Amino acid sequence: MSPYHHGDLRRAVLDAAVAAITEHGPAGISLRDLARRAGVSHAGPVHHFGDKAGVLTALAAEGFDLLADALADEGDQGFVEVGVAYVRFAIEHRAHFEVMFRPELHREDDEALTAARDRAGALLTSGASSVSDDAMAGVAAWSLMHGFANLWLTGALRAELQEDPDTAARAIARILFP
Template structure:
């Protein structure tokens, strides 16, 4: 409901989701620096005090985004679980490059409440998928390569060859681990 005088609406259908989406959009546009709850409330078209109803702080909001990201990544990895470590690493890279805002928050644990139970559960779920026995150190090497490649791609330091794609590039690099 909007106030005829142009004030912020009092009620929002799904405020939690709206704030998460506004934050992901802001991160995609401007990165993590300078995020404020006040600006995110403005983007979500709610009062500046509204975010406190779901997130006590910026860290609480970023923790929720990181946990969501870890759950989404775990789902991606679970679809590749029956495959070898290469396909799990490719799934990791696919997630990182298609959800860069989630990935940015997940790579910034210093901005999150890392003892949050949902965050810990989601993060552990991903680790179980990536370090699936009996792959051992090969699984860790594949994860490290995928993580490094994801960062290089997202930073613009590496581009796939013309006519190729990110997944083909990852598979080509990961063949060297075998």
């Protein structure tokens, strides 16, 4: 095992966390496994993140930043396209998505996480405001796309819906929010 000094240990550990979560979910990761995957001693991840919650907090913050970027790319396209971007993000960044909305896995009061979550939330709210000014309509819109993303990721949908997530998400969003 090499010492914890690494060109970009933070990135290496986060990449290792993405790989580990992709393989066996967020509950199954350990700092020892992440260190092994990153090719460093156990002290490396501890030095940078403190503990498993620190790694998952950083991963959740990164996920919210990536989500905000994906939603911002849709600009003023309205809820349907923001919803499609949300589903696409969930599929392309599954490990992040699995951690982001699980507050028991990370530190909810972390400043970077809060800032990233607020930025993504503002963009989600903006997209949902094209549906209605009612805050509950925004929650309904988000719930629809979040639920669809989870159903897609778990393979719970009929096979014909599993062919193209963008097309399916767009069709589902248009049923309730034309």
